[in-house]
Amino acid sequence: MPLFSQVDVFTDELLFGNPVAVVHDADGISADRMAAFARWTNLSETTFLLPPTEPGADYRLRIFTPVRELPFAGHPTLGTARAWLAAGGRPAREGELVQQCAAGLVRIRQAGDRLAFAAPPVLRDGPVNAADLAVLIRALRLEPGDLVDARWADNGPGWVALLLRDADTVLRIEPDREAFGELDKVGVVGPYPPGSEVAFEVRAFVPRVVLGEDPVTGSLNASVAQWLIPAGIAPARYTAAQGTRLGRRGRVHVEQRDGDIWVGGDTVVGVTGTVAL
Structure with a gap:
C-alpha cells in the first residue's frame, strides 16, 4: 500500500494552517481513483507523488480538489515537498527542490524548516470587467x-x-x-x-x-x-x-x-x- 501523509501548511503549530493529503508512490493509481480519493478526503487539495518525466525534476505531482484537478496550487506544493523530504526524498541540488506539475517546473527553496516556492507565471491578469x-x-x-x-x-x-x-x-x-x-x-x-x-x-x-x-x-x-x-x-x-x-x-x-x-x-x-x- 502507498505511504500516506497529511501536512499542515503555513503554520508552525499543527491544527492552525491548511492541511493537504499526500499519497506517495502513486504511479499505479488511475486518475479516476485519484479524483475519488480527493473527494473522500474532502480537503481543499489532495496530491499524488509520481516519478518525474522531465529532466531536472525531483518528482512529479498531480493535484486534485474534491471537484477537479489543478495544474498548480501553493499550499499543496509546500506540503508535498515537506512530505517527500520527511519520507527520505533527497533533492538533486542542495537546498532546492524542483517539482514537476501540469503548470511546469516549480522551484522550492529550503531555508531551515521553512519552504518557499517560486511563483509561476500568471496565466490571466488585467482588469475585471x-x-x-x-x-x-x-x-x-x-x-x-x-x-x-x-x-x-x-x-x-x-x-x-x-x-x-x-x-x-x-x-x-x-x-x-x-x-x-x-x-x-x-x-x-x-x-x-x-x-x-x-x-x-x-x-x-x-x-x-x-x-x-x-x-x-x-x-x-x-x-x-x-x-x-x-x-x-x-x-x-x-x-x-x-x-x-x-x-x-x-x-x-x-x-x-x-x-x-x-x-x-x-x-x-x-x-x-x-x-x-
Whole structure:
C-alpha cells in the first residue's frame, strides 16, 4: 500500500494552517481513483507523488480538489515537498527542490524548516470587467468605499482578486455563497496599519466546496504579490495573515528576490501511515 501523509501548511503549530493529503508512490493509481480519493478526503487539495518525466525534476505531482484537478496550487506544493523530504526524498541540488506539475517546473527553496516556492507565471491578469465586478460586489456584500481595485490573478486555479481598503473590511465579509455564479475562486486582500505584526489580511472564497473558504492559500498569495509588489502597494518583503475568520493562524511569507516572487511558510507533518489505494 502507498505511504500516506497529511501536512499542515503555513503554520508552525499543527491544527492552525491548511492541511493537504499526500499519497506517495502513486504511479499505479488511475486518475479516476485519484479524483475519488480527493473527494473522500474532502480537503481543499489532495496530491499524488509520481516519478518525474522531465529532466531536472525531483518528482512529479498531480493535484486534485474534491471537484477537479489543478495544474498548480501553493499550499499543496509546500506540503508535498515537506512530505517527500520527511519520507527520505533527497533533492538533486542542495537546498532546492524542483517539482514537476501540469503548470511546469516549480522551484522550492529550503531555508531551515521553512519552504518557499517560486511563483509561476500568471496565466490571466488585467482588469475585471464591469459585469463581473458587479457580481463580486454583490456576492461579497461590499459597501461603497470598500473596494480599492480588482484584477484577474489567475496562476492556475482561476483566481480573481480584490484589494479592499483595510484588513478590518476583509475580516468582516459575510459572503453570499449563492451569488458568485461562475466566479468560484475569489481572493480579497486588505492592508493592516503600519507597524502591525503582518502587512495584509487575505481571504480566499471558494463557494463550491464545503467550507466555502480556503484556510490559507499559496497560489492566491503568489499572484496577489505579483500584482501588489510591482504596483508599489506592497513592499518587496512582507508577511500576510490568512485563516483568521476560520480560527487558523496562517502566515504567508512573501519576498521578491532576483526578479522572482517567493512564497513561503512553515509546515508540520501531522499524519503518517499507509492508504489502501
